[in-house]
Amino acid sequence: MEHNEPIPLTGYQKLVIFILAITQFTVILDFMVMSPLGDILMKSMDLHPDQFGIAVSAYAFSAGISGLLTAGFADKFDRKKLLVFFYTGFIIGTILCGLVNSYETLVAARIITGLFGGVIGSVSMAIVADLFALQQRGRVMGFLQMGFGASQVLGIPLGLYFANHWGWHAPFLWIGGMAAVIALIILLWLKPVDAHLALPQQNSAFVHLWRNIKKPDYRIGFAATALLSIGGFMMMPFGTAFAVNNLGITNAQLPVVFMCAGIFTLVFMPAFGKLSDMVDKFRLFTLACLWMVVVVLVYTQLGTTPLWLVIVFNILMMTGIMGRMVPSTALVTGVPEMKDRGAFMSINSSLQQISGGFAAVIGGMIVVQPEKFSPLEHYNILGYIVSVITLLSILLMRRVNTLIKKRSMQQQIPPPVAEGIALSEV
Template sequence: MKNKEIAAFTGYQKMVIFILALTQFTVILDFMVMSPLGDMLMKSLSLKPSAFGVAVSAYAFSAGLSGLLTAGFADRFDRKKLLLFFYIGFIGGTVFCGLAHTYVVLVAARIITGLFGGVIGSISMAIITDLFTLQQRGRVMGFVQMGFGASQVLGVPIGLYLANALGWEAPFLMVAGLAGIIALVIMLRLKPVTQHLLVRNEKSVLLHLWHTVAKRDYRIGFTATALLSIGGFMMMPFGSAFAINNLGITAEQLPLLFMVSGVSSLIIMPVVGRLSDKVSKFRLFMIASIWMMVMCVLYTNLSVTPFLLVMVFNILMMMGVMSRVIPSSALTSAVPDMEDRGAFMSINASLQQIAGGVAAAVAGMIVVQKNNFSPLEHYNIVGYVIVGISIIGILLMYRVSELVLKKAAGKALVAFEEEVVLNEGL
């Protein structure tokens, strides 16, 4: 039997998806651009891989801390106001990154940007969960996550061209300018999101946070997200340095490499989103994870490789990465109850960011480079570590899937019993 053939989106829902996709585009681009700028930053600021790993993880750790600090407040305010507040702060931090000229100032700017930017994803997830049914969320995730692909198709290549012409600071100023326009659209077009405020919550902020963390089912979701993030973040910080110094890609070819990978993401993600609403989300996640593990091992063991083949490997690896993000996000979004969604999403995003920071820092300790122009060493070890983490991630996501099915069955039983009582009353 077909899965309830997917309800069409209303005009307003389409506009909400568009707005959230744009905010994700800028936030992801701000974070993603650090990887392609990696080789340029390491050379211009004379950084070792470990120092660059700290610069990347600074954003992630501050984003994680911010999410934990705001988790208790997340269900007490209009989600639109929260989104605007943190998005404006993110814009200010990104401007600061564009004005930085030393390593210390850059790290400070990344911390500030992370404090605000790290919460935006969780607020967006809470809005999605409030406004869309579980049967719609796979498609919504697919479109919103297109910000990842779009950042590679448009943002990263344009940012790299600007960086080559004007310096590595230019991409950050570009992101800040674009985000300023999007903030105006949010202000003018997004309606208040306050349905969660109708659910009375007598707990204090700290008690609400503790209540959310203390739930066993929630902790399973948190752990699964953290492991997925560690696996996903480990390769990214040194992607451009590996491509240039190990695979023989030139700085001029790098924008095209990211653009081709991004185009493939834009094609793959909506397809995966629709597929995840029709088939088992866990099964799709498991297949994608196995595919990603194989591609990671193959890619990290490459030496000098023809540019065309490097592009093919990137596309195949991107298929695995993005095809596991969408079903896992949709499953995790179904774990919390409505009154806990904001707090759950904030904690979940925090752990995701902190895990990403740990991954970047650990990768920086594993990867070695004799000088700024020599090949990276031990990058293949990062690939093997990702395989081990991904296997554990599959087991945990199976637990999440079982929790979601159990919860759905419980709701269906309650609805059936209410209908029986109503019919008996008539």
């Protein structure tokens, strides 16, 4: 692998990374906490796997629809204002999740949260694409994805603790309170992100949306992201139910599993990001995918398993997830032109959410739990499906990588810089 010297980050860029990272932490935690609460919710509300799959997918579907509806407008406003608006709606929806008392109202609250929360990621990615060079984005994505690890180290264990002591409503109220504080930080510290407004925008919002959807190069990026999402969402919602009912892990031990995997993510995620800026992103993505296939095929076949081994497998799985998420995200941000980034990221995020929603529903239809405390059945089938999808995603991401290399050559970038862009990248 050839190495390239990374471009240093300015002080303000580091501040932006911090703001976006803590914002992503709450959004990711709000979504991720549904999975560890899965066993508690399914037992306390007497839900079947297919019902829980719908509860999870409600957020994903509404987030996807919201992203598509706002995609045409995403490049017509200051990205800071968009971030504040949608983050405020996300806070309201999250607090509602902590106040409902029935399955139907929970699904409704998740829909509201998704309508706003699902757009935040795309706005954040558009900000990253505007403020950071492609050779810096691997590191940026590495730090932003630390929100995933932080949610497991701090968020999910605390959420489970709150749920075990004060009921499953408590985690949502806690997340809503944290997000309110972060909203103030965004208002005070983030500068306007409006350089794209100086570029000519002659099309209406819907024409702008359609022009982005019909561009062949953009559709390659959309398809790659959607395929990755299907693989991720299919297993995740039922992970804790599988750990408790099949592997023999207790609810008291679950925070330890999430915390160990999260600590690993926090420690090694910046290294993944830096590595992604120094070596071939597509090669790193491919190795991570192959790694993940092996781990998934073994893990989904396990029966009663010691706690330490479950922790090891979760760390190995997290290595595969993070190893492909950082380079793939960085590569996809290199697909759109600057004037299209907001719309592209919104559409991309929407397809990610919608694909994940379908995956959660399909997963709920495949997985069966005959009784409330019986082991899940057919979870290994999900492992086979996810493995095939992961292998197919390599082919699509290869096309994305080829597209970026070709564009670099067309722009006649000097060889060292062009190579850095081509070789850098959920």
